[in-house]
Amino acid sequence: MTEKMKWSKLYLFFVFILLYTPIFYLILFSFNEGGTMNHFTGFTLEHYSTVLQDSRLIQIVVQTLLLALLSSLISSIIGTLGAIGIYYVKNVRTQEVLLNANNILLVSPDVIIGSSFLLLFTIVGFQLGFVSVLLAHIAFSIPIVVLMVLPSLEEINPSMLKAAEDLGANGFQILWHVILPNILPGILSGFFMAFTYSLDDFAVTFFVTGNGFTTLAVEIYSRARRGVSLEINALSALLFIASLLLVLGYYYLSIYSRRMKKVKRGVAE
Amino acid sequence: MTETIVTFEKVRKEYDESTVLKEVSFQLEKGKFYTLLGPSGCGKTTILNLIAGFTEATVGNVLIDGKKVNEIPAHKRKVNTVFQDYALFPHMNVFDNVAFGLRMKKTPKAEIKTKVEEALGMVRLKEFANRSIVGMSGGQKQRVAIARALVNEPEVLLLDEPLSALDLKLRTDMQYELSELQKRLGITFLFVTHDQEEALAMSDEIFVMQDGAIVQKGTPNDIYDEPLNRYVAEFIGESNIVEGHMVSDYRVAFAGYEFDCIDGGIPSSETIDVIIRPEDLEITSADKGKFVAKVDTQLFRGVHYEIILYDQEGNEWMVHSTKKAKEGSTVGIDFDGASIHVMRKNESEADFYKRLDTYTEILEG
Numbered sequence: 001m002t003e004k005m006k007w008s009k010l011y012l013f014f015v016f017i018l019l020y021t022p023i024f025y026l027i028l029f030s031f032n033e034g035g036t037m038n039h040f041t042g043f044t045l046e047h048y049s050t051v052l053q054d055s056r057l058i059q060i061v062v063q064t065l066l067l068a069l070l071s072s073l074i075s076s077i078i079g080t081l082g083a084i085g086i087y088y089v090k091n092v093r094t095q096e097v098l099l100n101a102n103n104i105l106l107v108s109p110d111v112i113i114g115s116s117f118l119l120l121f122t123i124v125g126f127q128l129g130f131v132s133v134l135l136a137h138i139a140f141s142i143p144i145v146v147l148m149v150l151p152s153l154e155e156i157n158p159s160m161l162k163a164a165e166d167l168g169a170n171g172f173q174i175l176w177h178v179i180l181p182n183i184l185p186g187i188l189s190g191f192f193m194a195f196t197y198s199l200d201d202f203a204v205t206f207f208v209t210g211n212g213f214t215t216l217a218v219e220i221y222s223r224a225r226r227g228v229s230l231e232i233n234a235l236s237a238l239l240f241i242a243s244l245l246l247v248l249g250y251y252y253l254s255i256y257s258r259r260m261k262k263v264k265r266g267v268a269e
Numbered sequence: 270m271t272e273t274i275v276t277f278e279k280v281r282k283e284y285d286e287s288t289v290l291k292e293v294s295f296q297l298e299k300g301k302f303y304t305l306l307g308p309s310g311c312g313k314t315t316i317l318n319l320i321a322g323f324t325e326a327t328v329g330n331v332l333i334d335g336k337k338v339n340e341i342p343a344h345k346r347k348v349n350t351v352f353q354d355y356a357l358f359p360h361m362n363v364f365d366n367v368a369f370g371l372r373m374k375k376t377p378k379a380e381i382k383t384k385v386e387e388a389l390g391m392v393r394l395k396e397f398a399n400r401s402i403v404g405m406s407g408g409q410k411q412r413v414a415i416a417r418a419l420v421n422e423p424e425v426l427l428l429d430e431p432l433s434a435l436d437l438k439l440r441t442d443m444q445y446e447l448s449e450l451q452k453r454l455g456i457t458f459l460f461v462t463h464d465q466e467e468a469l470a471m472s473d474e475i476f477v478m479q480d481g482a483i484v485q486k487g488t489p490n491d492i493y494d495e496p497l498n499r500y501v502a503e504f505i506g507e508s509n510i511v512e513g514h515m516v517s518d519y520r521v522a523f524a525g526y527e528f529d530c531i532d533g534g535i536p537s538s539e540t541i542d543v544i545i546r547p548e549d550l551e552i553t554s555a556d557k558g559k560f561v562a563k564v565d566t567q568l569f570r571g572v573h574y575e576i577i578l579y580d581q582e583g584n585e586w587m588v589h590s591t592k593k594a595k596e597g598s599t600v601g602i603d604f605d606g607a608s609i610h611v612m613r614k615n616e617s618e619a620d621f622y623k624r625l626d627t628y629t630e631i632l633e634g
Contacts, residue, residue, distance in 0.1 A: 160358060162352070165323075167370035
């Protein structure tokens with residue numbers, strides 16, 4: 001028993017080492033005085049100050065965040081309505097077909113989605129730029145939102161919807177007062193998922209971005225191609241810390257809300 | 270005097286290939302407590318859904334207050350439902366749950382407040398207004414659901430097995446509360462259940478259902494004392510049902526003997542079912558009883574002993590007695606001729622009541 005436990009712990013440790021070593025390696029060299037990834041010669045914060053002074057880079061960060069925010073917001077709205085639409089399809093086979101059509105978009109390679117969007121925009125004669133990237137991001141985010149919202153829709157007690165109708169609520173009132181408040185957790189997780197997907201998307205963006213507009217992922221790629229600069233390490237380290245903070249914030253928020261729920265329950269008993 | 274509130278005119282309901290309701294016709298009068306009683310799948314919930322507007326009749330008309338409502342959607346009907354699983358809104362507190370219907374109708378805020386408080390008072394939950402639904406007990410949730418329906422002042426309140434999820438003690442309490450509430454408010458209640466005790470305890474009238482049709486309508490007393498056939502008798506209460514045959518009017522033979530009874534209008538020597546309720550049978554000494562039987566087993570039920578006996582022909586008899594019997598002993602079974610109820614096989618409800626009327630009158634006169 002204990003022998004087994006030991007091995008499983010060791011295995012877990014190994015897995016996490018494997019996952020995190022490259023990132024820590026990257027972060028370590030962001031403090032390297034030497035300017036290359038070959039030898040660690042001394043500690044410096046120079047690369048960080050370069051990042052913070054690079055106004056182009058800062059602008060790209062803002063652009064990327066704006067893009068992620070807008071695309072996830074819009075795709076949350078469209079995706080939620082889409083999920084409700086699929087939920088209300090009475091015919092089981094049609095429902096399955098719709099769901100599978102949604103999932104195919106989810107698993108199809110980014111390269112295919114990106115190139116097909118490029119093709120579409122070129123044929124239509126659409127100017128490549130912020131809007132084209134936004135449209136593409138919305139498009140690949142919608143299936144994610146649909147997939148996140150559907151389970152919470154299925155958790156809704158159908159007789160609750162019947163009760164709402166029975167109490168005089170029309171279709172819109174049922175949607176607004178009963179369905180939406182109950183699937184809000186699903187919509188929120190769909191939103192965050194879409195946000196992160198948009199934030200770190202490279203392939204699709206790479207295809208449909210024009211001359212004037214670029215996102216962080218594309219920028220890092222093009223800079224990395226030009227040659228290794230530890231500025232990128234510094235930027236990656238900052239991003240890693242930011243996402244770490246996000247995860248921690250989400251964790252404490254969920255603990256807090258769970259505790260609030262418990263307090264409420266305690267009152268009721 | 271009595272006004273009809275709900276009318277079913279030859280309503281039939283089919284889902285795909287299967288018929289769940291076959292040409293059902295009935296009327297519900299204002300201010301009465303009705304119960305639809307039957308096993309699951311007999312179509313009782315379908316009747317409820319037809320009145321509430323969740324489903325449409327395939328053939329026939331549903332009328333509420335004299336108006337045909339076949340095409341009127343559920344949210345426009347003056348009918349409210351209490352669901353089996355309560356169907357409360359978990360994201361709202363008690364007050365908001367009850368206020369939901371009024372808010373949907375854009376009732377002024379002040380009026381909502383008074384009406385909701387009144388409704389919560391009716392179900393004795395006034396102090397619970399700000400509580401969350403999560404964490405309430407089953408009985409409390411049930412009462413919120415009732416208040417939520419009643420606050421809309423429906424003309425008919427539909428209750429879909431609302432007590433089935435509660436434990437026995439609470440269920441009995443709620444039976445009292447419901448029937449009291451109904452009497453006080455004067456709203457027509459249509460209660461669906463498969464529990465015969467619930468039906469007997471609360472209803473003004475019971476509709477016993479079987480396979481999508483109403484088998485027998487009547488007051489709890491009528492149905493208990495004079496069940497139409499074996500199905501109704503077995504569904505309502507404990508009963509001893511044995512096969513026998515008519516000798517002549519007011520004379521019936523079963524268990525190897527002939528007895529006086531109060532039933533007539535049946536051709537002699539016709540095979541019939543005889544029912545005697547276990548509480549109408551009495552155990553005496555072997556020489557005093559109307560027939561003898563051997564005590565097989567007995568169970569202590571608290572209020573009484575439930576004793577199972579077998580007569581000479583091998584028929585099983587159940588007796589409810591406050592006195593203990595000795596297992597394996599041979600005893601006499603005594604009963605009053607009036608407690609014998611004779612049921613013809615395949616008799617229609619109309620014929621049954623007609624026969625009952627003619628023959629009971631003669632006897633009483």
